[in-house]
Amino acid sequence: MKRYDLIIVGAGPSGLSAAIEAAKRGMNVIVFDENERPGGQLFKQIHKFFGSKEHKAKVRGFVIGKQLLDEAAETGVKVILNATVIGLYQDKEIVVKIGEAVEHYKGNSIIIATGAAENMVTFPGWTLPGVIGAGAAQTMMNIHGVKPGSKILMLGSGNVGLVVGFQLLQCGCEIAALVDAAPRIGGYGVHAAKLARTGVPFYLSHTIVEAEGDACVTGVTIAEIDSSFNFIPGTEKHFDVDTICMAVGLSPMSQLLKMAGCKMEDNPKRGGQVPICDEYGRTSIPGIFVAGDVSGIEEASSAMIEGRMAGIAAAEYLGYIDENELNKELASLDKALSGLRQGMFAPENRGRLIEKTDEGIAVSDSLLKKGYVADDEIERFPGFTHTKGIHPVMECTQNIPCNPCQDACPKGCIKIGKDITALPAVDDSVSCIGCGMCVASCSGQAIFLVDETYEEGYASITMPYEFFPLPEIGIKGKALGRDGQIVCEAEVINVKSLPAFDKTNLLTIKVPVEYASKARFFKAE
Amino acid sequence: METRIENHPILGDTKKGKPVTFTYNDMEVQGYEGEPIAAALKAAGIMVHRYTKKEHKPRGIFCAIGRCTDCVMVVDGKPNIRTCVTPLKQGMKVQTQYGVSADTFDKQQRGV
Ligand SMILES: Cc1cc2nc3c(=O)[nH]c(=O)nc-3n(C[C@H](O)[C@H](O)[C@H](O)COP(=O)(O)OP(=O)(O)OC[C@H]3O[C@@H](n4cnc5c(N)ncnc54)[C@H](O)[C@@H]3O)c2cc1C
Ligand code: SF4
Ligand code: SF4
Ligand code: FES
Numbered sequence: 001m002k003r004y005d006l007i008i009v010g011a012g013p014s015g016l017s018a019a020i021e022a023a024k025r026g027m028n029v030i031v032f033d034e035n036e037r038p039g040g041q042l043f044k045q046i047h048k049f050f051g052s053k054e055h056k057a058k059v060r061g062f063v064i065g066k067q068l069l070d071e072a073a074e075t076g077v078k079v080i081l082n083a084t085v086i087g088l089y090q091d092k093e094i095v096v097k098i099g100e101a102v103e104h105y106k107g108n109s110i111i112i113a114t115g116a117a118e119n120m121v122t123f124p125g126w127t128l129p130g131v132i133g134a135g136a137a138q139t140m141m142n143i144h145g146v147k148p149g150s151k152i153l154m155l156g157s158g159n160v161g162l163v164v165g166f167q168l169l170q171c172g173c174e175i176a177a178l179v180d181a182a183p184r185i186g187g188y189g190v191h192a193a194k195l196a197r198t199g200v201p202f203y204l205s206h207t208i209v210e211a212e213g214d215a216c217v218t219g220v221t222i223a224e225i226d227s228s229f230n231f232i233p234g235t236e237k238h239f240d241v242d243t244i245c246m247a248v249g250l251s252p253m254s255q256l257l258k259m260a261g262c263k264m265e266d267n268p269k270r271g272g273q274v275p276i277c278d279e280y281g282r283t284s285i286p287g288i289f290v291a292g293d294v295s296g297i298e299e300a301s302s303a304m305i306e307g308r309m310a311g312i313a314a315a316e317y318l319g320y321i322d323e324n325e326l327n328k329e330l331a332s333l334d335k336a337l338s339g340l341r342q343g344m345f346a347p348e349n350r351g352r353l354i355e356k357t358d359e360g361i362a363v364s365d366s367l368l369k370k371g372y373v374a375d376d377e378i379e380r381f382p383g384f385t386h387t388k389g390i391h392p393v394m395e396c397t398q399n400i401p402c403n404p405c406q407d408a409c410p411k412g413c414i415k416i417g418k419d420i421t422a423l424p425a426v427d428d429s430v431s432c433i434g435c436g437m438c439v440a441s442c443s444g445q446a447i448f449l450v451d452e453t454y455e456e457g458y459a460s461i462t463m464p465y466e467f468f469p470l471p472e473i474g475i476k477g478k479a480l481g482r483d484g485q486i487v488c489e490a491e492v493i494n495v496k497s498l499p500a501f502d503k504t505n506l507l508t509i510k511v512p513v514e515y516a517s518k519a520r521f522f523k524a525e
Numbered sequence: 526m527e528t529r530i531e532n533h534p535i536l537g538d539t540k541k542g543k544p545v546t547f548t549y550n551d552m553e554v555q556g557y558e559g560e561p562i563a564a565a566l567k568a569a570g571i572m573v574h575r576y577t578k579k580e581h582k583p584r585g586i587f588c589a590i591g592r593c594t595d596c597v598m599v600v601d602g603k604p605n606i607r608t609c610v611t612p613l614k615q616g617m618k619v620q621t622q623y624g625v626s627a628d629t630f631d632k633q634q635r636g637v
Contacts, residue, residue: 046535127584128583129586130572130585132586135590140564140567145530145539145564150528215573468532468533
């Protein structure tokens with residue numbers, strides 16, 4: 001039987017990060033992953049990540065994935081693909097199925113980084129072809145280059161539903177509706193707003209009555225539900241769709257840990273059945289560690305830090321580093337991780353209704369129910385000003401761990417401060433040069449440049465634009481509001497695409513000045 | 526094939542293998558070498574991969590990562606092949622799976 005210092009199951013962000021840290025300290029590391037390619041969820045994620053510089057904020061998920069793979073190769077990590085680990089025993093032996101062969105390996109330490117599986121909900125017709133998981137949609141469009149459908153209903157308003165919904169629009173699909181049984185949108189408001197301004201309608205407190213079709217989905221009916229989950233008669237709405245996409249949560253894939261005899265618990269805040277472990281991933285069995293979504297559903301950014309922690313803890317367990325070094329290394333990672341776990345969406349706030357921001361501003365009710373901040377709510381947030389000349393307008397109204405906008409501005413116009421969950425504010429004392437770096441770096445596509453004095457009677461609005469075809473200068477069309485409804489006529493006056501913008505194009509339109517605070521999207525005629 | 530994403534605003538052109546021809550039941554279909562069989566079928570607008578054994582209910586792609594077995598078909602005579610994780614090759618013979626066979630339920634009942 002082959003023996004390694006460290007065996008890692010799962011080559012996602014957490015598993016790879018763990019492998020890199022352990023290999024750097026001289027350990028002999030092997031990683032198994034069931035897929036044909038490594039990277040876990042990262043290669044399906046094409047949006048810019050939140051966080052701060054140390055969390056690789058504003059870098060797109062698949063680019064982070066490439067960086068991790070390069071680093072793993074440099075440090076000599078061995079990754080075995082198409083290899084499904086089917087057994088884990090207390091004595092740290094694993095059973096792995098590679099093709100038709102079943103092999104046994106022994107590790108002096110083990111890190112389980114198997115990630116999560118998608119949940120599903122059932123309704124009449126849910127097994128019809130055309131009902132797919134959100135992960136399947138991502139795999140089809142972002143890995144294989146095939147559209148998952150043409151007209152789609154998205155079920156689930158968490159970050160996965162919102163992000164995958166936007167990705168569907170980017171590859172040319174139409175979203176008929178975004179539906180959630182909960183009374184409020186679960187994911188980040190900025191993600192919801194990106195969809196809402198293109199015209200995607202949100203139906204909260206609604207769920208699917210049935211999917212229609214004989215051989216495959218041809219339509220769907222939804223209806224409103226009351227607080228005890230019963231359909232309210234007369235509220236049915238029908239959509240002609242060919243695809244229903246489910247994004248109804250993830251559950252940790254912790255079966256291997258249970259099999260090995262690790263102590264487990266049912267913890268809804270961590271997403272279900274999870275191993276009992278300390279903050280560095282040490283389970284109840286010495287030498288078996290966990291990292292990433294398998295120990296509690298979070299994000300790739302936190303999964304990478306958890307992976308690094310577990311890798312370092314495993315190095316200490318086997319004596320590759322001493323306790324002093326361990327504590328030193330973990331202290332800085334602790335700081336990075338706690339930075340991500342703050343704000344309105346922090347794990348301890350799951351399921352809680354928050355009425356005010358940390359700044360004491362009433363949150364936007366419309367954002368939680370309809371996916372956009374209403375015109376009469378937006379003025380109260382510190383990112384929204386009417387400064388003379390060109391200036392940034394940040395429509396970022398929830399306390400989320402994110403600050404690339406502040407780092408992006410060469411002039412210092414945008415202030416978040418030390419606390420990365422604070423709302424971005426405009427510093428009126430410095431003048432904006434209109435370079436657009438903030439617009440392109442905003443992970444939430446929530447920054448616009450507005451010039452209310454662009455021309456006599458006209459304002460210019462610059463917005464992030466990640467769709468094809470890219471409108472050309474001179475093209476006329478309609479400006480849409482935050483709610484996706486037409487507000488006025490508009491003309492494209494500039495299109496800027498720079499390498500530094502990393503594929504976020506900057507589209508500038510001209511609108512009558514009275515619509516400067518309303519126009520937030522453009523649709524060509 | 527308009528279901529193919531030719532030019533993506535973030536990902537650019539999707540890298541494809543060389544074009545290949547395979548058969549789906551008796552129909553000739555084009556796809557790209559190395560992509561999952563299921564991706565080629567989806568691009569060709571084919572949704573139903575199999576019918577369940579007992580209730581004869583249609584199934585198609587659901588998870589696309591090899592976990593749910595909804596997408597299994599008879600490939601080169603072998604049943605239960607997960608088409609979402611099986612790479613396409615030139616000349617492959619892909620058939621709808623009825624229960625665990627490529628024969629329709631009618632044919633299975635008549636025992637021919
Ligand atoms: C649509 C979407 C959007 C997201 N957006 C963001 C975001 O903006 N920012 C952010 O930080 N996070 C985001 N996330 C979350 C992030 O992707 C996950 O939290 C992260 O990928 C978890 O990393 P992981 O390494 O724990 O698991 P994974 O990435 O899931 O990797 C686990 C790997 O282990 C493999 N595996 C599992 N079991 C076995 C086994 N028995 N044998 C062999 N291999 C096995 C799996 O196939 C997989 O490759 C998003 C997730 C989704 C779905
Ligand atoms: S446009 Fe440039 S100068 Fe103006 S706020 Fe944005 S980054 Fe700063
Ligand atoms: S405005 Fe700043 S803090 Fe808000 S999403 Fe954009 S980059 Fe992040
Ligand atoms: S679609 Fe689930 S196994 Fe292929």
